[in-house]
Amino acid sequence: MVLQVSASKVSMADRVHGLEVGADAYLTEPLEPRELLATTRALLRLHDRERENRRLVDELRQSEAQFRASFEGTSAGMCQADPFTGRLLRVNQRLCEMLGYDEAELVGRSFSDFTHPEERAQNLAHFLGLARGEMTDYRAEKRYIRKNGKVLWTDVTVNLVRDADGNPVRTLA
Secondary structure, three states: OOHHHHHHOOOHHHHHHHHHHOOOOEEEEEOOHHHHOOOOOOOHHHHHHHHHHHHHHHHHHHHHHHHHHHHOOOOOOOOEHHHHHHHEEEOHHHHHHHHHHOHHOOOOEHHHOOOOOHHHHHHHHHHHHHOOOOOOEEEEEEEEEEEOOOOOEEEEEEEEOOOOOEEEEEOOO
16 A cells, blocks of 8 residues: 655645555645544555455455366266356356257257257246246256257256345356
8 A cells, every 4th residue: 555645745636646646545744643543544454455355356266266177077068047048158068068069059049949849848847946936956857959969868957046145146057
């Protein structure tokens, strides 16, 4: 933190310039000792908060890296979808291989685009029940239609991911 104190550069333009070029606070003399002390304490509080924010950002980066490693490194096909539309938000490489599509072909499309036609209604009912909070997860044996038209039998578990307020954010399958 930078505290600039000046007895000669005391105009508003001087103070603004000092803050614009890097000072975190700018005081002019004559200066009351209590003002100096209060400003210094405020800067120290900001410093502590900044250090805590850096720590939290680092923890978030580590958590994201662990999630990516788990999501991408698993032998299971995985995806995240919008809990209201069923549109795929994220897919892993294994799911791409299973369905025969690349990531760009899958993301943005609905999971029902790949679900066997005979199972779409039941699958949609489960998915909507999950989104409405009627269940926390569901598991089903289901058939997907691969890009080449062949049927792929899968065992699918779908979980609802909620935010801190309990609102649906996405599904993880």
